[in-house]
Amino acid sequence: MIAETLKIQEESKFNPKKFVVWLFVIAIIMFFAGLTSAYIVRKAEGNWFNFNLPIQFTYSTITIVMSSFTLWLTKKSLLNENLRNIKVFLFLTISFGLLFCIFQYLGWKNMNLQNLYFSDDANGDKISASFIYVLSGLHVLHVLAGLIFLLVVFIKSLSNKITINNNLSLQTCSIYWHFIGIVWIYLFIFFNIT
Amino acid sequence: MTSIAETLYHSEESEPHSTHHHKENFITKYIFSQDHKMISKQFLITGIIMGCLGMMMSVLFRLQLAWPDSSFPILETLLGSKWAPGGKLDPSFYMGLVTIHGTIMVFFVLTAGLSGTFSNLLIPLQCGARDMASPFINMLSYWFFFLSSVVLTISFLIESGPATVGWTIYPPLSALPKAMPGAGLGMTLWLVAMVFFIVSALLGGINYITTVLNMRTKGMSMNRLPLTIWAFFFTAVLGLLTFPVLLGGALLLIFDRSFGTSFYLSDIFLNGEGALANSGGSPILFQHLFWFLGHPEVYIIILPALGITSEIIAINARKPIFGYTAMVISITGIAFLSFIVWGHHMFITGMNPLLGLVFMIFTLIIAVPSAVKSFNYLATLWRGNIHFTPPMLFAIGLVSFFISGGLTGLFLGNAAIDIQLHDTYFVVAHFHIVMGCAAIFGMMAGIYHWFPRMYGRMMNNTLGYLHFWLTFIAAYMVFFPMHFIGLAGVPRRYYQFTVLPEFGIWNDVNVLITVAAIIGALAQILFLYNFFSSIFCGKKSEQNPWKSNTLEWTAPVERIHGNWHGEIPQVHRWAYDYSKPGFEEDYVPQTVPVSDNEEQLAFEHVLSVDNAKNEDNYTVSFSSLMLKWLGLKKS
Numbered sequence: 001m002i003a004e005t006l007k008i009q010e011e012s013k014f015n016p017k018k019f020v021v022w023l024f025v026i027a028i029i030m031f032f033a034g035l036t037s038a039y040i041v042r043k044a045e046g047n048w049f050n051f052n053l054p055i056q057f058t059y060s061t062i063t064i065v066m067s068s069f070t071l072w073l074t075k076k077s078l079l080n081e082n083l084r085n086i087k088v089f090l091f092l093t094i095s096f097g098l099l100f101c102i103f104q105y106l107g108w109k110n111m112n113l114q115n116l117y118f119s120d121d122a123n124g125d126k127i128s129a130s131f132i133y134v135l136s137g138l139h140v141l142h143v144l145a146g147l148i149f150l151l152v153v154f155i156k157s158l159s160n161k162i163t164i165n166n167n168l169s170l171q172t173c174s175i176y177w178h179f180i181g182i183v184w185i186y187l188f189i190f191f192n193i194t
Numbered sequence: 195m196t197s198i199a200e201t202l203y204h205s206e207e208s209e210p211h212s213t214h215h216h217k218e219n220f221i222t223k224y225i226f227s228q229d230h231k232m233i234s235k236q237f238l239i240t241g242i243i244m245g246c247l248g249m250m251m252s253v254l255f256r257l258q259l260a261w262p263d264s265s266f267p268i269l270e271t272l273l274g275s276k277w278a279p280g281g282k283l284d285p286s287f288y289m290g291l292v293t294i295h296g297t298i299m300v301f302f303v304l305t306a307g308l309s310g311t312f313s314n315l316l317i318p319l320q321c322g323a324r325d326m327a328s329p330f331i332n333m334l335s336y337w338f339f340f341l342s343s344v345v346l347t348i349s350f351l352i353e354s355g356p357a358t359v360g361w362t363i364y365p366p367l368s369a370l371p372k373a374m375p376g377a378g379l380g381m382t383l384w385l386v387a388m389v390f391f392i393v394s395a396l397l398g399g400i401n402y403i404t405t406v407l408n409m410r411t412k413g414m415s416m417n418r419l420p421l422t423i424w425a426f427f428f429t430a431v432l433g434l435l436t437f438p439v440l441l442g443g444a445l446l447l448i449f450d451r452s453f454g455t456s457f458y459l460s461d462i463f464l465n466g467e468g469a470l471a472n473s474g475g476s477p478i479l480f481q482h483l484f485w486f487l488g489h490p491e492v493y494i495i496i497l498p499a500l501g502i503t504s505e506i507i508a509i510n511a512r513k514p515i516f517g518y519t520a521m522v523i524s525i526t527g528i529a530f531l532s533f534i535v536w537g538h539h540m541f542i543t544g545m546n547p548l549l550g551l552v553f554m555i556f557t558l559i560i561a562v563p564s565a566v567k568s569f570n571y572l573a574t575l576w577r578g579n580i581h582f583t584p585p586m587l588f589a590i591g592l593v594s595f596f597i598s599g600g601l602t603g604l605f606l607g608n609a610a611i612d613i614q615l616h617d618t619y620f621v622v623a624h625f626h627i628v629m630g631c632a633a634i635f636g637m638m639a640g641i642y643h644w645f646p647r648m649y650g651r652m653m654n655n656t657l658g659y660l661h662f663w664l665t666f667i668a669a670y671m672v673f674f675p676m677h678f679i680g681l682a683g684v685p686r687r688y689y690q691f692t693v694l695p696e697f698g699i700w701n702d703v704n705v706l707i708t709v710a711a712i713i714g715a716l717a718q719i720l721f722l723y724n725f726f727s728s729i730f731c732g733k734k735s736e737q738n739p740w741k742s743n744t745l746e747w748t749a750p751v752e753r754i755h756g757n758w759h760g761e762i763p764q765v766h767r768w769a770y771d772y773s774k775p776g777f778e779e780d781y782v783p784q785t786v787p788v789s790d791n792e793e794q795l796a797f798e799h800v801l802s803v804d805n806a807k808n809e810d811n812y813t814v815s816f817s818s819l820m821l822k823w824l825g826l827k828k829s
Contacts, residue, residue, distance in 0.1 A: 016327040016408045023400040027438045034439030034486065038446065038479055042457070047474045119454035127474055130455045134446065 021172045025179050028142065032183055036190055039131045043194065049125040053191055054110035060103035061188050064181045067096030071177055078167060083160055090154045097147045104140050108133065135187055146180050149173045228329035229755045233336050234314035235648060241307020244343055248298035251291040253715050258283040260708035262690040285689045289358035290376055292687055296361030297346065299630065301391055304495040306339045308637045312498055313402045313426040315644060319746035320420050322411025322763060324756045327404035331397050338394035346387040349380045357384035360687060362484060365458035365477045369450040385444055392437045399430035413765035416819050420744050420769040421515060424522050425501020428529040432494050436487040443483030478543050485536035492629045493532045497525060499636020500567060503589040506639050507571055509742045510586035511578025512780050514770035517570045519823050524563035526820065531560050541612045550609045557607035564600050568593060579773065584658030588639035591666050592632050599628025602677065620680025623673045631669045646739045650751040651732030657724040661717055668714030675703045741781045743769050748785055
């Protein structure tokens with residue numbers, strides 16, 4: 001019954017705060033769309049060094065999918081009013097998020113080992129590496145913002161403040177976190193096919 | 195279900211505002227205020243101050259252009275011997291003035307000062323909301339703007355001077371801190387200011403969109419919104435979609451400047467030797483990213499002014515706006531087209547001619563919605579009972595500038611002609627008339643019109659008329675001759691082009707322009723005096739001085755957070771029932787219910803999706819409205 005009410009609330013009207021998050025999502029989409037377009041335009045001009053993405057980026061992709069999955073499980077446990085599981089799954093989500101950042105860092109280290117630096121003045125064709133550093137770096141900044149957001153929700157949940165009737169922070173956080181995961185998947189596919 | 199939830203939500207939200215008495219001290223009331231009316235005043239006054247700065251800069255470089263060889267000792271006294279040695283402007287300072295004048299006018303006055311002021315003031319008041327969706331984000335938006343203004347102004351106080359690379363900051367000049375003094379710290383400060391500005395614009399825009407779509411009062415369906423709100427809404431949408439792209443482009447520029455990447459920097463050879471360590475970058479890439487914002491930006495500037503004009507022309511002609519639906523659809527059309535025409539700023543970058551053709555066609559198509567708007571303004575004026583109040587004069591002035599500036603846009607949008615005219619004074623004349631003067635006139639119209647709403651007092655009419663005529667004549671005298679200079683091929687931004695033998699003949703014209711510019715600048719003193727003195731000792735205004743229909747005039751003049759005492763008024767009709775047959779007064783406020791025997795005018799009938807039957811269901815969605823209006827959906 002309560003779950004149903006929540007569902008109705010969710011469907012019937014979007015809260016302005018939730019709407020604000022969606023608008024932020026649109027702004028971030030445009031941000032990455034602009035940068036990936038720059039990547040395409042620059043690549044089309046030639047003088048472009050192709051290389052394989054470090055394997056760590058594949059691991060990080062799996063991690064971010066996992067974190068989205070655990071966040072989904074958080075919502076599930078909210079609907080089942082399982083307050084303990086909310087904390088567990090939120091904790092797991094944050095851990096996967098941190099793991100994602102670590103994998104990204106290892107990926108950059110791996111690129112460095114292959115002599116692909118953020119700024120390599122002498123080799124203009126290695127701008128491809130700069131692009132990947134910039135895009136993944138800016139993405140990680142968004143992930144860190146998401147982690148702070150998740151942490152706030154997690155702290156709230158520790159004192160059982162996330163309930164079936166009061167979960168706007170979890171909802172908005174979920175929108176952002178799933179979205180930011182999708183951005184990485186987009187970037188990962190984008191890097192691999194272009 | 196939807197409407198019930200909405201009503202519940204509204205009552206929940208409004209409760210604390212209407213009943214709870216705010217304890218305010220000086221800081222929360224005037225400085226870190228979260229009240230949209232105060233924030234709009236903050237935007238306006240900051241915008242006016244920045245506008246004065248930008249205007250004084252233009253007078254300074256106009257002096258240099260008109261009398262390039264004379265010395266003005268007063269300049270040395272005012273600016274110091276570094277920027278005006280011997281009373282003559284230093285060339286790099288001249289470039290700094292041009293750059294910062296452009297930046298201030300485009301972003302700080304006509305984006306934040308115009309859209310920031312009136313979106314903040316009118317969106318909650320005309321939609322019937324207690325405040326913005328998030329008053330806190332709204333406050334942040336202002337303070338980021340303030341910070342940005344301070345950073346930009348500070349760049350005049352540093353040793354190497356402000357950015358001198360032009361407001362479009364094209365690399366490689368802007369990407370090489372060592373290229374010239376103004377590309378160093380001044381440029382860095384410019385970029386920092388712009389990052390703050392983008393944050394401010396995004397936060398503001400997000401708030402405006404959310405408020406328009408979610409917080410309208412009962413009965414205020416999308417098709418009853420005043421055209422001002424439609425314009426602010428699309429302005430915010432444009433900002434939301436384009437500013438992030440500029441942010442991306444600016445970040446890449448910052449990386450090039452400070453971290454040695456080669457996004458925009460390529461190898462540059464001086465005397466056969468590579469002068470730079472960079473290689474392989476593409477300066478054209480920056481132009482793409484910049485103009486993807488830059489072109490919608492000009493609509494971010496002009497759309498609010500057009501919205502304000504629609505409202506003021508209808509009110510002062512005492513007639514319903516002609517073609518409300520056409521107006522909204524043309525705003526939508528302009529907003530959509532603005533995303534796919536940025537290439538017309540780059541015709542001479544070696545663009546593929548086919549691509550140039552595509553950009554050219556889309557650019558010229560913009561003339562269609564623009565013409566629709568102009569015709570509708572003229573048709574609204576046609577046989578109206580016109581009241582020539584100062585805001586009305588400024589609104590008509592906007593229409594004049596919009597037409598005369600728009601016509602030269604047809605030349606510039608044409609790739610073949612643009613090759614000759616690119617970067618000449620013709621371009622300067624075009625954009626100053628169509629977006630500079632037109633938008634400033636829209637802003638002035640808005641200030642004169644909504645001053646009573648902001649401060650509860652009227653501005654002085656006589657000074658208003660003087661201000662209008664002096665500004666109007668001066669503006670045409672400044673920018674009209676520039677077309678001819680431009681047709682002769684004189685490039686913009688030159689420090690002393692009359693020294694070149696083929697351009698020497700333009701010296702007299704330059705003097706004329708400068709004299710007109712000084713007259714125009716002096717005329718603004720009238721405005722400043724009028725504005726600031728009227729705040730304190732203007733004539734007290736009535737509740738509804740212009741006899742207008744919209745909701746903002748039903749709210750009490752005294753400043754309360756929450757806008758209305760008690761309930762938010764309910765809306766029963768569209769905003770343009772002026773001179774409606776069957777009514778004693780020549781206006782019918784939106785809050786007056788539709789009586790049973792009231793005549794429904796033809797255009798009104800088309801507009802009322804719901805009528806009395808569906809009075810509750812006012813959440814007409816934007817997309818369904820558009821489909822209906824475009825004839826793709828039958829009601």
